[in-house]
Amino acid sequence: MVWGRPAVAGVAMVVSAVLVACSGPPGAAGGRQPRGGPNVLRVVGPFELHSLDPARSDGFFTRLRVAETLVDADGRGDLRPGLAAAWRVSDDQRAWTFSLRPDTVFHDGTKVTAETVAASLTNARGERGTPWGDAPVAAITANAGEVQVQLDRPYAPLPAVLAHAGTQVLAPASYNSDRTVKKVIGTGPYRVERIEQPSAIEVVAFEGWAGKKPDIERISYQAVGRAETRALMAESGQADVTLGIDPVSRQRVQRAAGVEIKSVTLPRTILLKVNAGHRVLGDLRVRQAVSAALDRKAMATALLRDPEMAATQFFPPSLSEWHQDSVPPLAHDPSQARELLAQAGWAPGPDGVLTRNGQRFEISLRTFPDRPELPVLATAVQAALKELGIRVNVQVGNSSEIPAGHKDGTLELGLYARNFALVPDPLVTLLNDYGPRGADWGAMGWSNAELARTLSDLADGTDAAAAAAGRQQVSGILQRELPVIPVAWYRQSAVVSDRVNGFTLDPLERSWLIDEVRWSS
């Protein structure tokens, strides 16, 4: 066969056509384009959707009100009915029974029954390392139209665990035969219309929703990784609700017309995890000195642009039951810090770095960039400790390096933000973090029998007065012993356009409360 020039040109055209076809309209692969326009509420945030599985989807579908959990919680963390209308516990505290809201249907039209709920919760139990996967559950059964959860031992926070997004109830048709999730078919006021992983989700109001009909018919969510881009979108009116606004952008957006900034304090604290089993940091005086060296007010003002976020104790004021006005606040006191270090035997060496028995005070601090303020706060900690003569080596890496360092004992200091409302009751997080053996995101090489006993008593269930006393005790011990050193609290901001009314931020980050938003007239 002989190939002349026309044939060569022909082949070139065909191959080019293949290339062009591959690059053709993304509709072939990604579905239809997101629809803007006057009737769509456009939500923009930094979060990406990487999986449809409730345990891994970061609460996307509960936040968008697509799926519901048996138990719901208000902004204060008080539990209220969700898919379950009511619940009760047996006298021995080992069997919880949940009665379902009547006449509820999934988005595919199938009826919600005790059996479908039990099956969905059983599937969710498969994910270990989640509050529901780790709860002491013996069996989940459907019994006379009610869902029954049998426990191995009494566990008072169970209803709060069933408010965690990982326990959202999905229809039987949501699952593949191997129990993985293929579609999100929930029971909420909105149903999924389109998903383009990882960055776009569109939901529309569900006609079969029996509750109050939401004013907004259609919502699109777009993940935008860069804070600068999100701020520009908010400013230019390309987003109605913009989540995850960083402090610098917040100051600029405040000046823009047609938008309003909503803020709420989160039940989240930035903590400096300390390896208390460490030859140097095991000394309480050294931990107290590190704490006293931190000028939290200056750090919060300069880096978070919000002086009120300087932590004075472990629990932020938004956790009103746990925050104690009575504990002496953590304060900046460099001279006290120097004194404590001198008492612990540390003296400045020739280059200004503290030494003891020929050993230099050099430690490492691990943190990660997923929350952008962490690396900058880490360098502020580094600078503050340098003033005292402590050399800190800041290592910014992956978030998993803190639990990995906890496991193999190589972690010295770790800086991270701990969310106490993963489950609406902070007790669940505290029980895990400050138990006798410590935890990846809690104490390391430190335990306190009194604290462990108090937490355990709270979990078994006590009367209100004893519970309040117990919480006060927990707060006091953490402040005295400093197994972790609180650095800052957290305020979440969102920019809301004047196209909508009634937007509020949920301090627990459980919901974006979009079903309560209305169009401005």
Next chain:
Amino acid sequence: MTTVPPTLAADEVEPAVRGPAPARRGTLPPVARVLARRALQAVSVTLLVSTACFVIVQNLPGDMAYRIAAGRYGYDRVTTASADAVRADLGLDAPAWQQLARWWADLAQFDLGTSLVTGGSVVHELRLPVTSSLQLAATALALAVAVGAPVGMAAAWRPGGLLDRLTTVWVAGTRALPPFLLGLLLIMLFSVHLGWLPAVGHGSASNVVLPAVTLAVGLSGLFARVTRDTVAQLRGSGFVTFAETKGLRGRAVLARHVLRNAGVTLVAYVGAQALILIEGVVVVESLFAWPGLGRTLVHAIFWRDVPVIQAAAVALALLVVLINTVVDVAGLALDPRPRWRQVVP
């Protein structure tokens, strides 16, 4: 540089050129040769690249199970318990060679496996990034060529003239401007102030404009420069002078002798830039929230999502082979020098 002397009659050339002679010599026509060579390259590249990715990821510092757990559950919930569950679930304790052999076996059946982080099929996960990256690269290249090539040609017409000097300034200016800054400036102008185009998003035709322009601005200067140098060089060459001497009009000289020859260089250059665009525009993708391959690959590396890294790297490698094939074939079609005909004494 052998050309067919015009004095040779066609029938004198034919016996040596056409007919069964090539088959007897055991050679293939040039296009078939290119395609065969590239097909072989595609297979070997797939094996080499995927194996290299596997070896590199295995040797990266840190425990893979922890990284995957961080990707799966987020920074709030990655713990030793979840990492252990991931390890057991994915069989990460198995010897590395077994894991690699399993991947090869699956690949032989065109099965790219499932993502270790999301649990979704890798083919499904990569479809959107690959198409989005190609779409962005194609649009940016088309814009850059559409602007750069005519400007370069015009500049070459009067080397050292005003337009030529302006082109040099344009090249220096656009190359010195980081794409991140340029992208922000474009968003502020066209999206925030004028409100003509959406700042981010993906799906509608208007979404691709700003990221494509961001990339095209820098490239257009380069194309203008390369076109200018090539055309200027060709215009000074002997065969152009000869064509002019024999009385061909300016337009005919440009079309038949200058542009066609310049095309060979330009197509190769466009091919090289296309590869850079498809592989390396992570910053622009993240600024415009464009769901491209660069972003996917960076996430996958961060999370040690080996099947996605391997498949994305293989997809990129195959694209390199494919684009090089197109460049080769287009070059053959454009190049006026015959590759098949031979001068018979």
